[in-house]
Amino acid sequence: FTREHLLRGEWKNLEFKKYNFDANALPPSGGHLHPLLKVRERIRNIFITMGFKEMQTNNYVESSFWNFDALFQPQQHPARDSHDTFFLEAPSTTLSLPESYLDKYEWKREEAEKNVFRTHTTAVTARVLYSLAQQRPFTPQRYFSIDRVFRNEAVDRTHLAEFHQIEGVICDRGLTLADLMQVLQDFFKKMGMSNLKFKATCNPYTEPSMEIYSYHEGLKKWVEIGNSGMFRPEMLRPMGFPEDVTAIAWGLSLERPTMILYGIDNIRDLFGPKVDL
Numbered sequence: 411f412t413r414e415h416l417l418r419g420e421w422k423n424l425e426f427k428k429y430n431f432d433a434n435a436l437p438p439s440g441g442h443l444h445p446l447l448k449v450r451e452r453i454r455n456i457f458i459t460m461g462f463k464e465m466q467t468n469n470y471v472e473s474s475f476w477n478f479d480a481l482f483q484p485q486q487h488p489a490r491d492s493h494d495t496f497f498l499e500a501p502s503t504t505l506s507l508p509e510s511y512l513d514k515y516e517w518k519r520e521e522a523e524k525n526v527f528r529t530h531t532t533a534v535t536a537r538v539l540y541s542l543a544q545q546r547p548f549t550p551q552r553y554f555s556i557d558r559v560f561r562n563e564a565v566d567r568t569h570l571a572e573f574h575q576i577e578g579v580i581c582d583r584g585l586t587l588a589d590l591m592q593v594l595q596d597f598f599k600k601m602g603m604s605n606l607k608f609k610a611t612c613n614p615y616t617e618p619s620m621e622i623y624s625y626h627e628g629l630k631k632w633v634e635i636g637n638s639g640m641f642r643p644e645m646l647r648p649m650g651f652p653e654d655v656t657a658i659a660w661g662l663s664l665e666r667p668t669m670i671l672y673g674i675d676n677i678r679d680l681f682g683p684k685v686d687l
């Protein structure tokens with residue numbers, strides 16, 4: 411019975427079977443949540459049960475001031491170069507910087523005013539800590555954020571020019587490295603990772619700093635699961651915090667745990683351009 415028969419209307423004199431409305435149709439797929447969003451929700455709940463408040467991170471564009479200078483990342487630091495950072499053409503500079511805070515620095519203002527795609531959510535942490543430092547009396551706070559950050563780096567199978575950074579910060583009087591290690595143990599235990607190891611490292615804005623490792627039973631090897639440290643006095647003092655106030659913080663990505671938890675080995679199967687680069 412060909413297409414021509416149909417076009418000639420010969421179907422009219424055919425005997426059709428009675429339509430069975432009781433036949434089981436294919437179950438309609440109800441859709442499903444994206445793995446990244448499921449892991450983000452899980453980690454958001456971990457922070458909330460630990461008493462952390464979520465920071466407002468709905469600004470992908472940030473001034474170099476908040477992304478670098480407020481974090482004691484010097485103006486000639488290599489990470490500030492355009493091969494690591496996306497600078498904006500328009501608007502190329504920011505219009506609003508906290509004047510009273512700026513006059514504590516001697517550096518080129520036109521460098522600080524350049525707009526970038528934030529390279530880390532720590533830029534938001536700097537804003538939030540600055541506003542906390544203005545409040546009197548000082549009250550200890552715990553904040554977290556989970557949002558996209560952008561780096562002008564070579565892309566490959568496991569790296570895109572952007573990823574989701576997860577960040578936790580606690581600001582209180584007299585916090586020590588022991589408090590940081592403890593909160594890291596508590597946090598990662600809720601993610602199913604205990605048996606942590608810490609390795610000294612360097613960040614411009616934290617001293618001391620530690621890389622965090624966990625022995626992954628499934629992969630049978632030590633996996634780097636994040637980075638952490640104590641924000642430097644050179645960052646907190648100019649913000650206006652009292653002398654004895656310190657802040658501890660840590661970060662990890664959302665893609666790494668999601669890829670491991672869902673057994674995804676190519677980041678493009680998770681996020682980003684659906685092309686084979």
Ligand SMILES: COC[C@@H]1[C@H](c2ccc(C#Cc3ccccc3)cc2)[C@@H]2CN(C(=O)Nc3ccc(OC4CC4)cc3)C[C@@H](O)[C@@H](O)CN12
Nearest residue numbers: 575616634635636637638639659660661662663666667670
């Ligand atoms: C440009 O790359 C940065 C990213 C990303 C990262 C690194 C550092 C920070 C930070 C920070 C920080 C430090 C001090 C103060 C404030 C923020 C945030 C994200 C991950 C951080 N990392 C990372 O997520 N690894 C990871 C995390 C969880 C995990 O769970 C699995 C179920 C078992 C597995 C792996 C470590 C490495 O993957 C690293 O090679 C890649 N890092």
